Amino acid sequence: MTSVLISPSILSADFAKLGEEIQAIDAAGADMIHVDVMDGHFVPNLTFGPPVIKALRPHTKKPFDVHLMIAPVDQFIADFADAGCDLLTVHPEAGPHLHRTVQSIRSHGMKPGVALNPATPVEVLDYVMDDIDLILVMSVNPGFGGQSFIDSQLRKIEALRKKIDQTGREIILEVDGGLKPENSQAAISAGVTAIVAGSAVFKGGPSAYAANIAALRPKG
Ligand code: DX5
Ligand code: ZN
Numbered sequence: 001m002t003s004v005l006i007s008p009s010i011l012s013a014d015f016a017k018l019g020e021e022i023q024a025i026d027a028a029g030a031d032m033i034h035v036d037v038m039d040g041h042f043v044p045n046l047t048f049g050p051p052v053i054k055a056l057r058p059h060t061k062k063p064f065d066v067h068l069m070i071a072p073v074d075q076f077i078a079d080f081a082d083a084g085c086d087l088l089t090v091h092p093e094a095g096p097h098l099h100r101t102v103q104s105i106r107s108h109g110m111k112p113g114v115a116l117n118p119a120t121p122v123e124v125l126d127y128v129m130d131d132i133d134l135i136l137v138m139s140v141n142p143g144f145g146g147q148s149f150i151d152s153q154l155r156k157i158e159a160l161r162k163k164i165d166q167t168g169r170e171i172i173l174e175v176d177g178g179l180k181p182e183n184s185q186a187a188i189s190a191g192v193t194a195i196v197a198g199s200a201v202f203k204g205g206p207s208a209y210a211a212n213i214a215a216l217r218p219k220g
Helices: 015-027 050-059 074-083 098-107 153-167 181-190 206-214
Strands: 005-008 033-038 064-069 087-090 111-116 134-138 172-176 194-197
Touching (some): 005 033, 005 206, 015 050, 015 206, 033 050, 050 074, 064 074, 064 111, 064 194, 087 134, 098 111, 111 172, 134 153, 153 172, 153 181, 181 194
Parallel strands (some): 005 194, 033 064, 111 134, 172 194
8 A cells, every 4th residue: 555645625624715725735735635515415514516616626736536415416427527526426325326327427537436324334335346446434424524433434444445455456445524633543554545534634724734634644
């Protein structure tokens, strides 16, 4: 394994200054920009969609790691591609046909990812493992930043690490929700290669971002 990617979630950024916030986390060492898209239906919260992502695209060259918490997904895939998304991650529960959605994301020139809620078993991935580039393990229930990490997800990460290694493919294993310097090492030891963090990166304002990002990286 190479190093672990840090993907700050702009859900915890200052929404009045999103362009500047993205430039600040880019300069502070972020590897990707995590964008949480919520529809107030699949999850009990609303955020932003393709027009906002498109407006943010010129502010960084780092990949946009876009996490869709919307249902349905398929009719918006072209808009997310046009907005400049690099990785597009969907929840299987968003339905109706996960394999079709994954194929459509790839055919629009993006890398497909699949997100697993805390209660969603890993077996849902069995027949799409060869088709995806990222698996996102939700270590909180989706919808809000600032929640506490659910420890049972470490076992799921370990199981997915084995599953990915068996494929011999480069699939990013990402964890999202409640990540802090105190628990990021446990997630890394369990096998993740990417860490999403919102509140832990954006706390303290721009002058703290570099240290906040560094504190999540592998230790020792
Ligand atoms: C929750 C989102 C997360 C969230 C993480 O639905 O998917 O990306 O922003 O926020 P923290 O790191 O504060 O738990
Ligand atoms: Zn997310």
